[in-house]
Amino acid sequence: MTDRQQLIRKHRQGTLTDAEYQEYLALLRDDPTFQEDVELDRMLTQVTRQDKNRLLWEAVQAAEADATVRPLSGGSRPWNTYAMAACVAGLLGWVTWLLWPSITGSSGPELVRTEKRDVRLLLDETTKGYDDYGGSVWLRWFENSRQQEPQTYTFCRDTLTVYLKNSRDTTQWQPVQLLFNADQRKLYVQPPNQPRRLLSECLDNPQPLSFTP
Amino acid sequence: MALFDFLSSRRKPDIQALVRQGRHLTDAASIREFSNQVRATFAPLLDSRLPPNNPANSPLRTTVFFELCGLIQTLLEDDRYFISHYETVLDELITVCRWKQQLSNVSPEAAAAADKSLQLAIQKRLTYWQNSQKGTHHHRIIRLLHPDDLPIVARRTLRAFVARYKRQQSEEPLFWLREERVELCFPLIKDYFFEQSAFWVFLFRGPNEAAFIDDALGNVRGWIRRRVIDDERPPEPELLNGINDIVSKVQFDFMQKVEGFRANPDSFYLDAGLATYLIGFVKQSRAIWKLLTGLYKQPISDNEPPADEDEAVGDADTGNLPATDDAADEDDYLYAKLRQCMASLSQEERDIIYAHHDHDYSDTVPFETLASRLKKSVKSLEGIYKRSLDKLKKCARGGGASQHQLATA
The missing domain is CATH 1.10.287 (Helix Hairpins)
Structure with missing residues (x-):
């Protein structure tokens, strides 16, 4: 060169x-x-x-496009193959009709956005004055128009997932603080001018989050 | 549960194989196969985030798959984060893809403000360059920035990149994974990163650090030369003087405006490369019109088009670039011409050019790396590459200023 x-x-x-x-x-x-x-x-x-x-x-x-429209292929087959296929398709159609909402998740949870957010340490009298940086967790917002509560959550493996009835509510999460009690290994959310709420860890179902963002 | 362990390991996608496949994309067939594999691997996960039965999700899903292909191709050799955290990475990618989708509808300022994580990633990179002990020009310039400057330069870099992205016509993967975060691919923002840093340093931290202006003026000079000089004949001295005069005038005008920028930096955003910005000045000047039409030996009269230079420069003062759409059209024309010229090369020559330039969406691949893959010596590859460039230059010259160049100027 x-x-x-x-x-x-x-x-x-x-x-x-x-x-x-x-x-x-x-x-x-x-x-x-x-x-x-x-x-x-x-x-x-x-x-x-x-x-x-x-x-x-x-x-x-x-x-x-291929995944959306899969063309049927194959050569000529005996009539009973088609009859069998029609029966199976009918049965599947009926089952699908019954289970449609849970199969497709239609209007089910949809990821709106995710961000990594810093966590502040809850300091007491003995630790006051020290740096309060307590690491970070992933914060994910899903929209779920089917849920009754305006806001629910799960918190597991350093990821806080918030399910919102209305996705516009994500913007109101900006001033919400995440606080960590290092002694008890507990995470809290603190909305502005409201008391902090303890988050339960790794429960099976989303829990209501009792503040309006 | 140990009895059923094989089931869960079967469900886990073989990301490593996908990463290996992404490193060896040499033609359309391998790219197609790769994108099918990416889709097959990640579709179930993506379905749980963006249900496919919602038609509104379709464009976003396509964008996510496209970006995922780009991200996997640009993974570092030793990256293990993606393999173990691909779900988190996908979530982050969906977020930035939503941002990418809205770019066409919002201003560069609004787009830059809409995603703080991308801006923070640029800021982090500035800090990294500041802390590096490397002795390059750009490292030295970036070290001159004050801590308070970093968020400003990061925001301006993001703005300039967004403005460029909005002007371009073609689809492009924008993101890669570095330091366990999804961020804008550095090779794509690099030019703006350096130029915005240098511009800020020049305005406030080191008024003698003007090399970036000379760099841009070099490109302006080249731009004028390509339009007014006929390769069949040596240029007349008056023509060369005319070119120098225009470049000097552009430099003078820009330096005068810098004082205004210093007084009120928020009134001016360089939402393009500086060369593009300065070429905007040239395009609207009377002098370039005279050079193009061969009237440069005559004095300028008042009734000649186009409008007065100072009026044209006045538009640029607000940060709105003059004739940027023309610049994009012109690039497309030049790229099309280059593609025509490349078609006249041999397959081997084309393969070497493609392999050398932007093989994995990052920088050029060194010939030393290509030698073993293409089973040729470094010397041989360099020779073929140089010969190809000579052919392309000869073809691209194609007999001086074309009608298109005249029209777009």
């Missing part, structure tokens, strides 16, 4: 020293062929990237 190509490559990576950068700029100013090399390098990077992205985008779209 020539020195000029090295300069272009290092410039693209952002690894030129001050002296090399001055050399690069002088060439860019005074040497039209160097400028042409720089431009070609930039364009090649763009074109190769765009081409691969296009192939990937088309492949992903095709895979999604």
Whole structure:
């Protein structure tokens, strides 16, 4: 690789020293062929990237479309095969009709967003003045329009999952603080100007969260 | 429960195999196979987050699968976090994909404010560069930033990137996984990261650190040359003087405006590369029109198009870039022309170019790495690559300023 190509490559990576950068700029100013090399390098990077992205985008779209519509295939079969298939399909249809909401999860929980949020340590008189950073937990909001409560939660393995009847309520969670009692290993949520609530850990069903965000 | 352990291990997707597959995508067939595997592996998990029976989720699901493919391809060799925490990563990816989907409908400012985690990731990277002992130009510049500057530069970097993304026409995976978090792929934001840092340092921390302006002016000079110089004939001295005059004038105008930016930095956002911004000045100047039409030897008269330079620059003052759509169209035209030229190369030459440039959505792959894969010596690869570049340059020149270039200028 020539020195000029090295300069272009290092410039693209952002690894030129001050002296090399001055050399690069002088060439860019005074040497039209160097400028042409720089431009070609930039364009090649763009074109190769765009081409691969296009192939990937088309492949992903095709895979999604295939998953949505799966065509029936196969050659000719005896009539009793079709009759059997029709019976099975009918039976499946009936079962599906009965269980449809639980199978599809229609209007079931849907992930709205997730963020990693810092936890503050609950400090007492003996620890006051120390840094109160207590680590972080994942906070996930799901919208579940089927639930009765405006807000429920599960908390397990450092992940707090909040189920909201209305997804717009996620914005009201911004001022809510997460507090950790290190002695008792308990996590609390504290909405502004409201008492803190203890979170139960790893229960089977989502629990109501008794504050309106 | 031990009796049924094999059931749970069967259900667990083989992420490692997927990661290995993502490193060897060489053609359309392998990309297709890879995307099918990603879909098959993650569809059940994604269904539990974004139910497929809700039609409104369909575009978002496609975007998530697309980004997931990009993220897996750009995983570091030694990354184990994704394999053990793929559910958490998917949740994070869905969140940023929602952000990506809304980009076309909101301003760069609103988009930058809408996701704090992406901005924080840029800020963290600035801190990392500040703490690094490396002796590069950009490390030194970033070390000049004060702690209070970091969130500002991070926000401006994100804004500039969003503005660029909104202008482009093609789909592109934006995210990768680094330090156990999903963030914007650094190679995509790198140019803005360096330029916004340098711009802020130049405004407030080191007024002599103006190398980034020379860098942009070099590109402006190249842009003018490509439009006005016919490769068949050596340029006349008056033409070269005309080019230098325009570059000097653009530099002078920009430096004058810098004083205004210093006084009120919130009034100005560089929502593009500086070169693109300065080319916007050139496009609206009378002098470039004279160079393009060969009238540069005559004095400028009052009734010639386009409008007065100072008026044109006035538009740019607010941070609204002049003629940015033209810039995107023009890039598309140049890329199409380059693709035509690449079609005239041999398959081997094309393969080496594709393998060298952006093989895994990050930086170029060194020839030393490619040598064993392509079963050729480094010298041989470099020779073929250089020969290909010469052919492309000759083809791309194609006889001086075209009608399209005249029109877009």
